[in-house]
Amino acid sequence: MSSNHELSTRAIHCGQSPDQWTHRALIPPIVSSTTFELSVEQLFDTKFIGNEYDYSRTGNPTRKCLETALASLELAKYGLCFSSGMATTVTCCHLLSTGDHVLSCDDIYGGSHRYFTQCLYRSGIDLEFGDFTDLSDVANKLRPTTRLIWVETPSNPLMKVVDLKALCELRDRKAPQAIIACDNTFMSPLFQRPLDFGVDLSVHSVTKYINGHSDVIMGAILTNREDLYIKLKFLQNALGTVSSPFDCYLVNRGLKTLTARMAVHQTNGLEIARYLESHPMVTQVLHSGLPSHPQHELARKQCRGFSGMISFRLKGDAQQTQVFLKSLKLFKLVVSLGSVESRVELPARMSHLSVPRERLQLMTIDDQLLRLSVGIEDFSDLIADLEEALKCVQKSLPTN
Ligand SMILES: Cc1ncc(COP(=O)(O)O)c(C=O)c1O
Known part of the structure; x- marks a missing residue:
């Protein structure tokens, strides 16, 4: 070898x-x-x-x-x-x-x-x-x-x-x-x-x-x-x-299945990042595979692909975030990332809870910033899950 x-x-x-x-x-x-x-x-x-x-x-x-x-x-x-x-x-x-x-x-x-x-x-x-x-x-x-x-x-x-x-x-x-x-x-x-x-x-x-x-x-x-x-x-x-x-x-x-898994993480991640970017309930998507990412060109040069990690900001406040998290079925609310199952987390209250509040605020890591680790399920099921949850967010906005 x-x-x-x-x-x-x-x-x-x-x-x-x-x-x-x-x-x-x-x-x-x-x-x-x-x-x-x-x-x-x-x-x-x-x-x-x-x-x-x-x-x-x-x-x-x-x-x-x-x-x-x-x-x-x-x-x-x-x-x-x-x-x-x-x-x-x-x-x-x-x-x-x-x-x-x-x-x-x-x-x-x-x-x-x-x-x-x-x-x-x-x-x-x-x-x-x-x-x-x-x-x-x-x-x-x-x-x-x-x-x-x-x-x-x-x-x-x-x-x-x-x-x-x-x-x-x-x-x-x-x-x-x-x-x-x-x-x-x-x-x-x-x-x-x-x-x-x-x-x-x-x-x-x-x-x-x-x-x-x-x-x-x-x-x-x-x-x-x-x-x-x-x-x-x-x-x-x-x-x-x-x-x-x-x-x-x-x-x-x-x-032994790393390359096969990463190929699906990449495809699913990109599809979901594009979907979220086009959704009116989402104000920003952070994924280095999107042309809108500030270092997209650098990422294309430096990396050989994109993983299934996506952060995004949801419209509204902590109320909408709760509605979104409660409405998801396939995306599980758990810390950690990179596994075959899709998951969602709220960094400010989960993976970054030990970081002082003031620092999180300075970094704009707040209750609107969510992080997805997109798994290798069928991407149409994942989109349907997100679609349903975002519909619930839309209904929960005070203007509706
Ligand atoms: C980017 C990154 N580095 C390091 C760690 C720590 O790894 P472990 O949980 O295996 O101790 C984590 C855990 O979430 C992580 O996300």
Whole structure:
């Protein structure tokens, strides 16, 4: 299996070779053993530097298969899996020391914002946010002590698209000591490859598109930098932020349909974004695949497709939002995203609840801003569900 194979082929075959098992299993087995036997001879051999597997926190064969498969998807040299997307973020931040400066884009997942502002700052890290769609703002904020630049693109929930190539060039000129980590969760490895643009770490909440079935919490880091891989692998073991063999098995299974799933997420997402944009009860649609999106041309250049993530603003006030949410049948009111089932959420009261009110207001994340994660159901059923709910919104407006 090589990088010359197309992504859909790599997603099915990379890291899976039966050659690695004496029983030649086609599907990687769940190796649940926490520990692996050593021989006395090995222990007393002066050249012995340890086996690949001795304790499952340090290394596990099922996890290794998945890490190899995930790395191959973004043509990365190295992949590491963690117990959650947040465990991934925390592990990355253990690369930092007291006094370091972290510059993050302003619109990020609420849990990342909570970790940065309520946990990371306690280690004496200097944290700052900026609007990464304005690179002059980034340039002004970079310092000699900037060690980590954290970017989410498209951002959550405002779908801002950041020019990764330009950001990396700016870093190279003004803060070459800084690592750039890109949260690539919204795009999946299929639709965006941050490492291609000079990003150091591509970070995923595997919980979302990569697994795709709402039954695993997991994170991953993909990188080409050997120095960072060695440090992060050390931290993965030292912190114990590892994923379980059973979860790795499930994600490995989910991966095999990633390209097929993403194709439907993309088609359904675009159809629904266009439908919403034409609807009188919707005042704004945020989806980087729409020509009306401020960074549409950049997204077309940078990404290989568009996912099923859409944010939009509903006409009216909190009353109309409640009517809309109560009227939906197929779109379930649940947090998280990227699964086969369609879902709706209200970022201000759900995924971004931990972000202070004033900050949410400043970012215009309010009760009119809804976020859809469009699944892979038949798109006509999804449109019918939205149509019915928007009719109810229209009826509920005070002017009617
Ligand atoms: C963009 C993004 N990054 C990271 C995370 C955190 O991932 P996890 O829930 O797997 O810890 C989330 C969770 O919703 C997310 O949406």
